[in-house]
Amino acid sequence: MEKGRSGLQRAVGFVTITILSIFIMGLGVRKVPQSSDDAAKVRADIITIDYLKTFGELERPPVLFLHDKHTAVLEKKNKGCQTCHLSENNQLVPKFKRLKDTDKTEVMDIFHTQCIACHRQTAANKEKSGPVSCGDCHKDEITISSSRQPMGMDKSLHFRHSKAHKEKCETCHHEYNEQTQKLFYAKGKEGTCRYCHGKTTVEKKISMRLAAHLSCIDCHRKTLGKNQIAGPINCSGCHDINAQKMIEVVDDVPRLKRNQPDVVFVKKIRSKDKNSTTKTEARMNAVAFSHFAHEGYNHTCRVCHHADLNACASCHTLQGSKDGKQVKLEQAMHQLQSEQSCLGCHQINQQEKQCAGCHASLEQRRKREEATCRNCNASPLPENTSAALEIDDKTQAARLLASRIAVTATYNKEDIPEKVVIDGLLNKYKAVDLPHRKIVLTLVRNIKDNKLANYFHSDLGTICQGCHHNSPLSKKPPKCASCHGRPFVADHPLRPGLMAAYHSQCMECHKEMGIEKPVATDCNGCHKEK
C-alpha cells in the first residue's frame, strides 16, 4: 500500500501539472482585446515598424506606431522633430534616430533602447507614457485599423503651390543627370513626381513615399519655421480623409503651361527616322481630340498621361511596342477596364446617376454598331480638298471638332406619347398610367449640360433605346408586350416575362438614378388598389 500511495501522489502531481498547463496555455490563447475603444479605432497615422523584415523573418509581430500621437505630445513639450529624427544634408531623415538601416541588431537596439528609454522617463515624470514591455508593443492582434488615404497633388493644389512659389517650378521639379549624379532643372520638361519616383526605391530613384515625405514635409516645416502659412507636417494632415476634404480647392485653375495642344489628332506618330520599316497606316480615321476640353474634365494630367506627358501614340504604337507594354493604340483608346483609355473613362461617366438609369442595364461589352465608331473616328475632309485648302492637321482637327453636334435629339413633343397604360395586372390592381412623355423629357433634361452625353445621343431616337432596347430606332417602337409575354420561354431563356420586364426596367432605372419614390416594394406606389 505504501508503494501505491507514492504512485497516487505522483499521479495527483501529474494531474495538477497537466490541468495547470492546459489552463495557462488557455489564458494565453484566450487573450482578448482589452479596451473596447481601441478596437473601434481607425487612424491615418499608423506606421508599421517592420524594418527588420529586410534582414529576414520577423521574430515578433510588427509594432503599430501612432505617429501623430507622438508629435502631439512633443509639440506640447515644445520639442521638435529632431527629438526622433536625425538630419542629413540639412534635411530631416524620416527614419527613427538613424540615417540608414545598417544591420539587424543595430536597428533593433535603436528602437528598443530609445523607445523604451523615453517611455520610462516620461513615466518617471509621472506623465502618461507608452508601453515598456515586449508584448505591449509587439501585439498579435491588430486592434487599430488604418484609414490612411493616399495623397496626391491635383491641379488646384499645384496651382496654389506654384502661386506660393511665384511660379518657380525648379523649387520642386527636377531631372537627374547620370554623369554628374546631380539634380538639375530642365525647363519645359516638368512632369509629375511619380513618373520617376515609383512605389519603391530603385537605385538612385527614391520611392514616391520617401520623396514626398523628405521634400514636402521638410519644406512645410521650414516655411512654418519662418512663421509663414504652410502645408501640414503631421500624418493626418495629408492622409486623413476628413483633412483632405478641408484642403482649399481653387475652382478656376488657370491652364497649366506645358506646351500642350488645344486640339490634336490621336493617331500614329510619323517616325522621325526616315529609314523606318514600319509602313502600317491606321485603317480607321484619326480621332480629333480636344485636349483643352479634357484638361477641364480632369483634376490631374496623370488621369490620362499615366507614364509621361508625351502623346499617347509615342508609346502605344499601332502594333504595340515595348515602351507601351505592347498595348496597341487601338487598345489604349478603347480598353474598358482602363481608366486612362477614352472608352474606359467614358464608361465611368456612364455610372453617373443621370446616365446609369439606362446604361446600367446595357451590356458593356456588347457589339456596337459601326456608326458608333464614326462618332469619334469621323471622316476628315478628303485629302485633295484639305491639300488644296492648305489645311494642316491642327486646323483640320479643330474643324472636325467644331462640326460636332452635341445636342440630344428627340422627337417632337407631340410625337412622344404622353402616357402609356400598363394593364397587365388588372386582376389585382387598376391600370398604371406611365407618364411616358415626362420620363423622356426628364431624361433629356438631365443630360442637357453633359457634352459627352449629348454628343452620343444626337441621333434621333437614341435616347429612346434606354427603354426600347433590342428593337431598331423608330418613332413607334414595338410595344413591350410584343416580345415579353410568358416568363421562362425555352426559346428565349434570357428574356423576362412581361411583368418582370416592366418591374425590372422601372425599378432598376429608379434605383440607378436615385429616385427613391415610389419604393420598389410599395406596390401601391404605382398600382392603385382596385
Place this chain on the structure above:
Amino acid sequence: MSEDTATIGKSYFTPFNIIAGLIVIMGLVLTVIRFTGGLAATTNLSDYNPWGLWIGFDLLVGVALAAGGYVTSAAVYLFGMKKYHSAVRPAILTAFLGYALVVLALHYDVGRPWRLPYPFIVQQGTTSLLFEVGACVALYLMVLFIEFTPVPLEWLGFKHARNLVVKLTLLLTVFGVVLSTLHQSSLGALFLIAPSKLHPLWYSPYLPVYFFVSSIIAGLSMVIFESTLSFRFFKHKMDESHSAEKDTIALGFGKAASFVLAGYFIIKVIGISAGNQWHFLTTNYGLWYLVELLGFVALPCFFYAVGVRDKNVTLIKWTAFWTVIGVVINRFNVSMIAFNWHLPSSERYFPHWMEIGISVFIVTVGLIAFKFIVTRMPILYEHPEYKDAH
C-alpha cells in the same frame, strides 16, 4: 441508498425508495407533459438543434456505457479469460438494462414513437447509418435479452430452458460482439454526414473508429465502476468467488483499459494530423479538446497504469469513474458542445430542465430495475444448483 434497503422485510420508506419514488412520480408527470404538449413543451430543441440531451446522453452515452456487456462476454467466452467469469452477469445485466432504457428514451425523443419499427417493417432506408444503428440496437437488445434469460430462468427454476440458452452462449457472444462493433462505431458515423456542423477537431473520418474504441474503454471502466458500486451496496448478495474476484477484475480490466486508452490517444492525435487541424488547438475549442484528450484520455491511461503496477485498486476504481466521465464528455462534445459550433450563441442548445428530468427519471428506472433484479436473482452470486456449471 444504504445496505439495509435491500433487506427484505424492512420498511418500504427507505431513503432510496423515497428519492427514487419522487423521481419516478416526476418522470411520470413529465411523460404526460411530453406526450400531450409535444417536444416543444418539454425540450429546448429547435430547428437548428434537432438533437439534444435525449440523444446526446440517453442514446450516445447510454449505449457507450452499456458496452461492458460485449466487452466482458467477449473476454470471458471468446478470449478464454475465465477468471473474470463473475463479472459477466452483472455486465450483461447492466448492458441489457442500458439498452432497454436507450430504447425507452428514444420513445420520448422521436416524434412518433409507435413508428419506431417502421424502418424494419415498412420502408428501409438502407443508406442511412441510423438504419444500421437501429437494426443493430434492436438485434443486440434481443441478443442481450437471451443472454440474460438464464438469470430469471434460474430464479424461476426452469432448468431445461436455462440449459438450452446456456448452450447458445458462444453464438450469442459472437453475435453480440459483431452487433456491438457495428452500432458502437455507427453512432459516431452518424455525424459523418455533417462535416459542416461538427467542429473540425471532433469531426474526422475516423469518428466510427473513435466511437468503437472508446466504447471498449467505457465498457471496461463501467465494469470496474459498477462492481465497485455493487460491492458497496450489495456486498451481502455477493458470494465468495464474486467478492474474491472483484480485485482481480479491477486489475485485469484496468490494465486492458489503460492499454486501449493509450491506443485511443494515438489514433486521436493521428486524426488531428490527418485532417491538419493543429491550428484549431490554439482556439477556445482547441483548449476544450485538449482538456478532453489530455485530461480524460491521457490522464486516466496513466492512472490506470500506475494503479495496475502498484496493485492500487482504489486508484483504479477512481480512474474508472474518471474515464466514464471522460466518455460522457466525449459524447456530449460530439453531439452537443462541438456540434453547431458555427452558430451564434443565441442559437445554441442548452437542455431544458424537463429534458434533464426525463433523463434522470430513466436512469432511476434503471437503478430500480437493477436493484430489483440483483436482490432477487443470481447476479452477484451463483445459483447453488448451477455451481461449476460453466
Place this chain on the structure above:
Amino acid sequence: MSISRRKFLGWLGAAGLSTTLSKAASAATTKHFTGYPDSVGVLFDNTRCIGCRKCEAGCNKVNELPAPDQSFDDLTVLAQQRRTTARAYTVVNRYDKVNHPKGPLYGKIQCNHCLEPACASACFVRAFDKTKIGAVTYDETVCVGCRYCMIACPFEIPTYEYYKALTPRVMKCTLCYPRISKGLLPGCVESCPTESLTYGKRRDLLRIARERIHRFPERYVDHIYGEHEMGGTSWLYLSAVPFREVGMREDLGVTPAPELTAGALSGVPIVVGMWPVLLTGIYAISKRKEKIASAEKEQAVTTAVEQAKAEAEAQLAEALAKAEEEKKKAIESEGQKALKEGDKPQAEEADKTETEEDS
C-alpha cells in the same frame, strides 16, 4: 408507401437476378452521377431581388401554411435574420453590411433540393425522395420523427413541428412538387415580380447563369452557387457579392452527402463477414489452449495420484510387514483387522492431492 414497399420486396426478389446485379455492377462507385437529366430547378439572382417578400406570401398561399405572425407586407421583419420554420418554407433576409455600392442585398432561403440530398441519405425510412423532376419530397406517412435529416442537412433547411404532440412533421419546401408536376410554376417563382427567380431545367439555368455572368461581369461574382456545392443543388444562385456576405456558407465543399457516409457503410458488411471468423478463431485457439492445459493438468493429477498410490502401497506393504510381524504374535483374526486399517490412509491421501491440484 405501398409502392416503395413493393419496390423493396421487388429488390429482394431481384437480388439474385443477374439483370439487377449487372446493372449495379456497371455503375461502379467511381462512376460520376450527374443527377436526373431533365430535372428542373430555380435560379435566384440577388441583383434583381427587391426584398418584397412576395415569394414568402406566394409560398404560404400555395402550401396552405398558417398565417405568419407579421403580415407579408410588413417589411420590417427583414431587419432581423430569419431562417426557415415549420410555418415558413422560405424566408428572405436583408444583408445591409455587404460591400455593394447599390445598397443592401437580399437572400432567399428555402430547400435547395440537392442532387444528392443529405436528408434522403440520412433518413432511415426513406421518407425523402429525390424525384425525377428534381424536387426532394417528404412522406409524412412513414416519418418516425428522428430528425436525423435536420442534423444531416448542410443548409439547415428542414424544420420540425415541435409543438405538435402526436403528429409532428418535418416541414420543408417541396419545390411545389404537386404544382410543377402539373406544369405550374412553384408558388414563390410565380409571385416574384422581378423574375429574381428563374424557373427551368437545371441544365438551362446553368447556361442562363453563365450567360448573365458573361454579359455583366462587373455585376456578379464569377460563381454559380449550387452548381457544385454538396454535389450540386437544383436551386442555383447568382450574387453581386461573395456568397458568404449574403449568409451562404462557402465552406461546405463539393462532396455529395451520400459519399460522406459511404466509407462507414462499406465497413458494415466487412465486419459482419470477418468478425465471426476472427472471433470464432480466437475462441478456438483459446479453447485449444485450455484443452492442452487441462490435459497437462490431468496428467499431473494422474502422476500425483500414482505417486500417492505408490506411497500408500509402500505404507501398505509396511503395514503388511508389520502385520506379518504381529501375525506371528497375534492370532489370525487380528491380522485381518490390521489389513483393513491400512486401506484408510491410502484413500485420504489421494483425496488431499486432488483438492490441491484443483484450486
Place this chain on the structure above:
Amino acid sequence: MESAIHTLHEFMFRTETITYLIIVAALFAITGFWLFLTGRDEE
C-alpha cells in the same frame, strides 16, 4: 425494367439493400458452416 441510375443516393440505396440481404444470409451461412466444419471434432 428499371431505368438507369442517375444519383449516387439511388445507387447506394440499391447496393446497400442487397448488401444487407447478403449480410443476413451470410450470418446464417457462416454459423451453419462452422457447425459443419467442427461436426466431427468430438469423434
